[in-house]
Amino acid sequence: MASIEERMKVLEDKRAILRTLHDYGHTLDYGDEAGFMDCWTEDAFLGWSIIPNGLKGHARIREGFHIHTHAPEAWHKHMLAEPRITLSGDTATAHSYFWRLDPYKSSGGAPEIYAFGRYIDTFVRCQDGRWRFSERLVEKEAAREEKPIGAKAL
Amino acid sequence: MTSIEARVLALEDEQDILRTLYAYGHSIDYGLEADWINCWTEDAVLQWPNRPPLKGHDALRTAFRNHTHAPQAFHKHVIVEPRIDISGDRATVRTMFARLDRYPSGPAVRSFGRYLDVLVRCKDGHWRFQERICEREASRAETPIGAHAPV
Amino acid sequence: MASIEQRLQHLEDEQAILDTLYGYGHGLDYGHEDAWIDCWTEDAILDWPGRALMHGHAELRTGYRNHTHAPQAWHKHVLVEPRISIEYSVEGDRATVMSMYARLDRYTDGPKIRAFGRYRDTLVRCKDGKWRIKERYPEIESIRKEAPIGVEPFPDSPEARKALAGTQGEKS
Numbered sequence: 001m002a003s004i005e006e007r008m009k010v011l012e013d014k015r016a017i018l019r020t021l022h023d024y025g026h027t028l029d030y031g032d033e034a035g036f037m038d039c040w041t042e043d044a045f046l047g048w049s050i051i052p053n054g055l056k057g058h059a060r061i062r063e064g065f066h067i068h069t070h071a072p073e074a075w076h077k078h079m080l081a082e083p084r085i086t087l088s089g090d091t092a093t094a095h096s097y098f099w100r101l102d103p104y105k106s107s108g109g110a111p112e113i114y115a116f117g118r119y120i121d122t123f124v125r126c127q128d129g130r131w132r133f134s135e136r137l138v139e140k141e142a143a144r145e146e147k148p149i150g151a152k153a154l
Numbered sequence: 155m156t157s158i159e160a161r162v163l164a165l166e167d168e169q170d171i172l173r174t175l176y177a178y179g180h181s182i183d184y185g186l187e188a189d190w191i192n193c194w195t196e197d198a199v200l201q202w203p204n205r206p207p208l209k210g211h212d213a214l215r216t217a218f219r220n221h222t223h224a225p226q227a228f229h230k231h232v233i234v235e236p237r238i239d240i241s242g243d244r245a246t247v248r249t250m251f252a253r254l255d256r257y258p259s260g261p262a263v264r265s266f267g268r269y270l271d272v273l274v275r276c277k278d279g280h281w282r283f284q285e286r287i288c289e290r291e292a293s294r295a296e297t298p299i300g301a302h303a304p305v
Numbered sequence: 306m307a308s309i310e311q312r313l314q315h316l317e318d319e320q321a322i323l324d325t326l327y328g329y330g331h332g333l334d335y336g337h338e339d340a341w342i343d344c345w346t347e348d349a350i351l352d353w354p355g356r357a358l359m360h361g362h363a364e365l366r367t368g369y370r371n372h373t374h375a376p377q378a379w380h381k382h383v384l385v386e387p388r389i390s391i392e393y394s395v396e397g398d399r400a401t402v403m404s405m406y407a408r409l410d411r412y413t414d415g416p417k418i419r420a421f422g423r424y425r426d427t428l429v430r431c432k433d434g435k436w437r438i439k440e441r442y443p444e445i446e447s448i449r450k451e452a453p454i455g456v457e458p459f460p461d462s463p464e465a466r467k468a469l470a471g472t473q474g475e476k477s
Binding site for chain 1: 309310313316317320324326327328330331375379381383384385409410411414415416417418
C-alpha cells in the first residue's frame with residue numbers, strides 16, 4: 001500500500017505535467033517566448049511536421065517559436081484534450097489529442113479546424129522541480145489545405 | 155515543507171475551481187438557471203464581447219434568460235487548457251474556449267477565444283467567479299439554427 | 306470533516322475516472338480493442354441513438370469491431386468538461402458523469418466537426434479498484450449528413466434506429 005506521501009506525489013506530478021501541457025498552447029498562441037521556452041529541457045526535441053527532421057535543443061526550438069505565428073498577428077488556438085499521463089519516477093509520457101482552430105478567408109473569417117491529431121510527449125522532472133518536455137512528437141492526422149488568416153508565407 | 159493538509163487543499167481547490175468552470179458551460183447550454191447563478195459571487199462582473207458589462211446576480215439572471223439553451227438551440231461552450239493560479243482565497247484562471255453550434259450544413263465552430271477569470275473562495279468553501287472577461291478572437295457571421303445572431 | 310485519507314481518495318478517484326473516460330476515446334480512435342473493452346463493466350450498456358443498444362462485453366466488442374479506427378479512418382472523440390459526482394456507499398462506489406463531446410473527422414475539404422453532444426455516464430468502482438463505465442447514454446445534438454473520408458454516413462433518424470433495433474454488426 002502506497003503511503004499518503006507517495007499518493008500525494010502522484011497527484012501533484014500529474015497536475016504539474018498538465019500545467020506544462022497547457023503552458024505550451026497558451027504561450028504559443030499568445031507569443032510568450034520565455035514561457036514557451038520554459039516548457040523544454042535544454043536538449044529537448046520538438047517534432048513539428050512542417051520542419052524536416054524537427055527541432056533539437058533550445059536554440060532550434062526558439063527558432064521554431066519565431067517562425068510560428070502568434071496573436072495578435074494571427075489568432076489561433078491549440079486545443080488539447082484527453083491527456084493520458086503515465087508516470088515513471090522522474091520521467092513521464094503523455095498522449096493527448098489536439099485540434100487547432102483558425103479563422104479562414106473562405107469562411108468569411110469564421111473559425112474552422114486547421115488540423116487535428118495527437119501529441120506523443122515525454123517529460124522529465126527537472127532539478128528545479130518543474131516537469132518539462134524532453135520530446136514532443138506531433139502526429140497530424142487531418143489538415144486543411146487553405147492557409148488560415150494571418151499565416152506566414154513559408 | 156508544506157504540510158500534507160495544505161497540499162491536499164491545493165489539489166482540492168483546483169478541482170473545485172474546475173467544477174465551477176464546467177458548471178458555467180453545462181448550465182448555459184442546458185438552461186440550468188440556478189446552477190449557473192450559483193457560479194457567481196453576489197457582485198460578480200461578466201464581460202461578454204461587444205456588450206456592456208453585467209454586474210450582480212439580477213443582471214446576470216436577465217442575461218441568462220435572454221441567452222439560448224437546449225432544446226431551443228443546441229450549442230456547446232467548450233473550454234480547454236485551464237491555467238489556474240491560486241493565491242490564498244483568490245484565483246486567476248485563463249482558459250481557451252470554442253463555441254460549437256448547429257448550422258444547416260452541420261455542426262461548426264461558431265467562435266473561439268479566451269476567458270480571463272477571477273474566482274474567489276466563498277464562505278461555504280466553494281469557488282465562484284468574481285469576474286469573467288470573454289475575449290472573442292474569431293467568429294462566424296452566419297446565424298446558427300435556433301440561436302441569436304452574433305453581436 | 307473528511308480525513309486526509311478520504312480527501313486523498315476522492316482526488317484519486319476523480320483522476321481514475323478521467324483515465325477511463327479518456328481511455329474510451331483513445332481506444333476507439335486508435336483501435337486498442339482490449340483497452341477499450343476494459344473501460345466497461347461486464348454488464349455495461351452503451352446506447353447510441355441511431356444504433357442498436359449494446360449490452361455486455363460481447364455486444365460491445367461487436368460494436369467496437371464495426372466501428373472505424375485509425376489508420377482506416379482518422380477521427381477524434383473529444384471529451385471535455387466532465388462534471389463528476391461520486392457517491393461512496395457500502396454497497397459499492399459509483400459516479401455519475403456528464404460531459405460534452407465533439408467528434409472530429411476528415412472531409413475532402415479538411416477536418417470538420419462531425420457531431421457534438423453530451424455523454425451521460427455511470428461508472429462504478431470494480432473489485433480490482435478500477436473505475437469502469439456501467440452505462441453510457443450519448444446524446445447527439447448536431448450531426449453532419451455528409452459522410453467523412455473512410456466512414457459511412459450515420460443513421461440519425463428514429464426510423465433508422467428502429468430498423469437497426471436488435472441487429473448487431475451494422476457498419477458505422
